[in-house]
Amino acid sequence: MSCRSLSRTALIAMAIVLYCHTPLHAQTVDAPAGLSGKLLLTGGVTQVEGSAGGGLTPWAVIGGYGSEDQIGANAYYTRVDVSDYGLDSYGVLVGFYDRFEISLARQRFDTQRIGAALGLGSGFEFEQDIVGLKWRVAGDAVVEQDSWLPQISIGLQHKRNKQGDIVRAVGAQDSSGTDVYISATKLYLAQSLLLNGTLRFTKANQMGILGFGGDRRDSYRAQLEMSAAYLLSRQLAIGAEYRSKPNNLGIADEDDWWDVFLAWAPNKHVSMTLAYVDLGNIVIADDQTGYYFSLQGGF
Amino acid sequence: MTLRLICCLCFFLAAPLSAENSVPDPAPAHPELRPVLDDFGGMPGLTALMDTFMEIMLEDPRLRPFFEHTENDRIKRQLAEQFCVILGGDCVYTGRDMVESHNGSIIDRADFNALVEDLQIAMDRHNIPFRSQNKLLAILAPMHREVITPKAE
Ligand code: HEM
Numbered sequence: 327m328s329c330r331s332l333s334r335t336a337l338i339a340m341a342i343v344l345y346c347h348t349p350l351h352a353q354t355v356d357a358p359a360g361l362s363g364k365l366l367l368t369g370g371v372t373q374v375e376g377s378a379g380g381g382l383t384p385w386a387v388i389g390g391y392g393s394e395d396q397i398g399a400n401a402y403y404t405r406v407d408v409s410d411y412g413l414d415s416y417g418v419l420v421g422f423y424d425r426f427e428i429s430l431a432r433q434r435f436d437t438q439r440i441g442a443a444l445g446l447g448s449g450f451e452f453e454q455d456i457v458g459l460k461w462r463v464a465g466d467a468v469v470e471q472d473s474w475l476p477q478i479s480i481g482l483q484h485k486r487n488k489q490g491d492i493v494r495a496v497g498a499q500d501s502s503g504t505d506v507y508i509s510a511t512k513l514y515l516a517q518s519l520l521l522n523g524t525l526r527f528t529k530a531n532q533m534g535i536l537g538f539g540g541d542r543r544d545s546y547r548a549q550l551e552m553s554a555a556y557l558l559s560r561q562l563a564i565g566a567e568y569r570s571k572p573n574n575l576g577i578a579d580e581d582d583w584w585d586v587f588l589a590w591a592p593n594k595h596v597s598m599t600l601a602y603v604d605l606g607n608i609v610i611a612d613d614q615t616g617y618y619f620s621l622q623g624g625f
Numbered sequence: 626m627t628l629r630l631i632c633c634l635c636f637f638l639a640a641p642l643s644a645e646n647s648v649p650d651p652a653p654a655h656p657e658l659r660p661v662l663d664d665f666g667g668m669p670g671l672t673a674l675m676d677t678f679m680e681i682m683l684e685d686p687r688l689r690p691f692f693e694h695t696e697n698d699r700i701k702r703q704l705a706e707q708f709c710v711i712l713g714g715d716c717v718y719t720g721r722d723m724v725e726s727h728n729g730s731i732i733d734r735a736d737f738n739a740l741v742e743d744l745q746i747a748m749d750r751h752n753i754p755f756r757s758q759n760k761l762l763a764i765l766a767p768m769h770r771e772v773i774t775p776k777a778e
Contacts, residue, residue, distance in 0.1 A: 359686055359687045360735075363733075363734060363735025363738050363739070364738060365738050365741060365742065366742075393733075393734045393735040393738060394733065394734040394735070395733060395734075395735065396735060424734075468766065469737075469766040469767065469769045470766075470767065471762075471763040471764070471766040471767050472767040473767075515759045515760075515762055515763035515766065516759060516760050516763040517759075518755065518756055518759050557755070557759070558755070559755050560745055560749075560755070
């Protein structure tokens with residue numbers, strides 16, 4: 327069982343959060359000089375593949391609270407529970423000078439009872455590791471309020487699935503693959519609204535959980551991902567996301583994903599995201615809806 | 626293909642940014658924001674807000690160094706005037722432009738954000754609606770170009 331290592335990760339994440347949460351100064355200031363120079367929530371949260379963004383999709387923001395001359399970092403743990411499956415994802419990211427981001431993430435996808443139906447065994451798990459890189463190439467999502475230019479970043483996510491034999495048996499062509507994306511993010515302060523659009527070039531089946539490329543199609547496809555967040559206060563945002571997906575495997579149709587979320591950052595060291603997600607069909611199981619919970623700690 | 630597209634995009638986007646000559650107006654009037662000024666309590670509200678704002682900055686180790694030896698009564702008055710004009714009030718801004726006001730200090734992006742944070746805290750304490758806060762901040766944010774010290778290349 328993976329429960330032990332999972333709860334260990336969660337504990338480490340909690341420890342980081344608690345450590346960072348020790349009161350730094352009166353209620354006014356939650357960042358010491360020289361650290362965490364970004365404004366609250368402007369580094370986004372960590373998406374399910376480990377990059378800074380919303381819940382499902384990377385944004386052009388650089389993760390962590392480091393501003394132009396600073397380094398920021400955080401760790402996250404995310405649990406997605408839908409009708410027939412569970413997904414755990416955790417990892418770390420470091421943002422350098424609000425310019426460059428590097429992230430490491432692990433995903434563990436629990437097939438629960440469907441595993442038995444597929445002949446893999448009940449509770450069979452797919453696991454993959456993801457290395458992400460992101461580079462801010464233009465713009466500033468927050469301060470350029472009189473310009474239409476959004477913040478633009480390009481990034482990649484290199485993924486290695488550890489169940490190579492099985493993903494190939496279902497029709498995937500590869501057990502590893504690299505997604506490349508370009509994201510544009512802009513905060514419309516006068517409207518208290520943040521918008522993001524991401525164009526991702528990918529061969530991944532269900533993010534890579536079912537490998538890369540397929541019997542139906544084995545080429546890179548452009549996918550559109552969109553997020554909108556409305557800021558209710560400095561600490562609180564609500565929003566929705568949509569992520570289109572390719573459809574490479576003959577054995578099962580792959581649906582687009584969407585969610586509605588609530589993100590809360592009481593201070594710069596911790597944030598929590600709660601969402602309702604609809605992942606559509608995932609291998610013989612339709613209508614995979616459920617909740618998404620993510621905890622993040624850092625500076 | 627993608628790379629070429631990105632290059633073209635950057636080139637295209639960079640063009641309008643280079644057209645900049647005189648120092649921008651430190652207090653551009655936005656008559657349409659008059660209702661926001663009401664949320665701030667007019668000039669009396671702004672004057673009270675600046676007392677709180679300056680108090681918070683002087684307690685903040687990140688900002689105290691900038692304001693411990695300045696004429697803060699004057700700065701507070703000028704800030705209130707500036708915000709009043711921006712929010713469409715019948716006021717006159719009598720201070721200096723944003724370059725002249727700030728070229729005596731070395732100010733980076735983290736300092737800028739710290740000041741915005743303290744202003745947000747002050748506005749929260751004065752119960753100014755979050756949406757109205759953001760409408761003011763949307764006008765102030767682009768002033769980072771004059772306020773933040775340019776990096777020596
Ligand atoms: C959009 C943001 C800002 C606005 C609208 C603003 C506005 C002003 C105004 C109206 C004055 C008085 C002008 C005058 O003396 O005639 C002033 C002075 C000053 N500001 Fe700012 N400011 C901003 C950001 C900052 C930041 C980020 C810092 C430093 C962290 C800063 C530090 C100062 C100092 C030290 C003075 C006094 C200068 C002196 O009297 O020699 N300001 N500012």
